[in-house]
Amino acid sequence: MKMHFLIYLVSGLTFNGTAFSDPARGKGITLYGVSQHSYVTEDGPEAPDMKIEFSLTIAEGCLWRLTHTNNTYGQVLEHSYDGTNYYSIVRGAGGTVELGIAKTLASYKDSATIRKSFRPRTILKAIWWGLLSSCQITNGNGTINDFIFDRPPVAIPDIPDPYFYQQVSDRAVNSFGPSSTLFYSGESTNVNERLPIAMFSVSDVLTQDGFNVPRKLELAVFRSGSVRQMAEAKNYMRSGR
Amino acid sequence: MDNEIKNLAPQLQRSTAITDSRLSPALRYVSASWHTESKLKVAARADMASPVFENSIPPFNLGRSWRAAVSKFRFGFQEYRPLTNKVVTTSRQPKHTYTRFFFGPLLFTLPGSSLELGVILGIVTALILVVFALRSSGSRRNP
Numbered sequence: 156m157k158m159h160f161l162i163y164l165v166s167g168l169t170f171n172g173t174a175f176s177d178p179a180r181g182k183g184i185t186l187y188g189v190s191q192h193s194y195v196t197e198d199g200p201e202a203p204d205m206k207i208e209f210s211l212t213i214a215e216g217c218l219w220r221l222t223h224t225n226n227t228y229g230q231v232l233e234h235s236y237d238g239t240n241y242y243s244i245v246r247g248a249g250g251t252v253e254l255g256i257a258k259t260l261a262s263y264k265d266s267a268t269i270r271k272s273f274r275p276r277t278i279l280k281a282i283w284w285g286l287l288s289s290c291q292i293t294n295g296n297g298t299i300n301d302f303i304f305d306r307p308p309v310a311i312p313d314i315p316d317p318y319f320y321q322q323v324s325d326r327a328v329n330s331f332g333p334s335s336t337l338f339y340s341g342e343s344t345n346v347n348e349r350l351p352i353a354m355f356s357v358s359d360v361l362t363q364d365g366f367n368v369p370r371k372l373e374l375a376v377f378r379s380g381s382v383r384q385m386a387e388a389k390n391y392m393r394s395g396r
Numbered sequence: 397m398d399n400e401i402k403n404l405a406p407q408l409q410r411s412t413a414i415t416d417s418r419l420s421p422a423l424r425y426v427s428a429s430w431h432t433e434s435k436l437k438v439a440a441r442a443d444m445a446s447p448v449f450e451n452s453i454p455p456f457n458l459g460r461s462w463r464a465a466v467s468k469f470r471f472g473f474q475e476y477r478p479l480t481n482k483v484v485t486t487s488r489q490p491k492h493t494y495t496r497f498f499f500g501p502l503l504f505t506l507p508g509s510s511l512e513l514g515v516i517l518g519i520v521t522a523l524i525l526v527v528f529a530l531r532s533s534g535s536r537r538n539p
Contacts (some may be wrong), residue, residue, distance in 0.1 A: 256425070
């Protein structure tokens with residue numbers, strides 16, 4: 156089997172001196188970084204499948220805005236949360252649509268969505284778990300559906316896979332999310348006899364204006380929870396690359 | 397921008413197709429600004445919004461099935477069977493088919509043509525034979 160595990164890595168997180176405090180947005184920060192995901196085999200990590208630069212603004216009350224470029228199509232994507240709904244917009248994704256029973260044709264230049272929930276995919280996963288998940292996940296332990304593996308985009312009704320997660324929060328390491336998380340397949344809370352199917356960790360803390368943000372966020376996803384893959388992943392993470 | 401949408405929401409700059417899941421089913425409309433829910437309902441009543449079904453799956457009841465994604469599967473279609481929660485991919489006939497039709501006593505086989513063409517040719521052949529038969533019987537009655 157070629158793939159030993161899949162790694163979502165966010166690195167080089169920096170403030171660039173943009174912590175803010177104003178009446179419109181409240182108190183918060185804007186972070187910049189690079190997010191990528193790649194496969195790790197017995198020969199070491201492969202070249203990243205996808206690599207993006209992003210900016211993330213986080214404000215009090217779980218408000219946030221994430222902007223990044225889709226390096227496949229060169230489009231700019233923006234996602235945000237206003238405390239109630241999630242907004243996403245793809246600039247430059249234009250076309251024509253039929254509206255209403257009368258099928259009135261309307262042309263558009265950009266595409267957008269408003270949703271009640273937000274599911275991070277591929278390169279956004281580590282960003283979401285490290286810096287945005289606290290808006291939805293308030294407990295240290297719990298069950299979450301289908302947040303680890305990406306499903307193929309086929310028209311099958313979503314039958315989510317449940318994952319039990321166990322989080323550790325250390326505000327001295329991460330002001331906005333967990334310092335580490337272990338994921339187990341299924342809903343059972345008994346983790347003594349099981350190996351995690353994925354693990355999230357943070358490192359290299361950066362402190363500014365009272366905020367602690369890790370420079371590196373890492374989500375390692377194993378194909379199956381095997382002892383060998385776990386050992387390899389730990390060695391890989393310890394090596395520091 | 398509407399007041400209920402906070403400053404961190406991305407600004408719309410030009411006409412944008414918006415898929416809005418705040419109502420059920422989700423609605424799609426084109427606008428240069430985010431709609432509030434009340435404004436969205438007004439747009440729906442004015443026939444300026446269309447319902448959108450997530451993942452293009454229409455609503456279904458138990459026992460109903462739908463067929464989708466014909467264009468993605470050149471030689472077949474996918475069918476979702478809600479009772480068993482399975483998607484069945486059905487293949488069509490192979491691309492190279494042969495059509496047979498009768499022309500009088502002869503059996504013709506045309507490679508690569510469709511079944512419908514064979515039926516039409518068969519009917520035309522039968523009509524020609526009927527016309528010939530009528531003519532020949534008429535000429536026998538009136539020598």
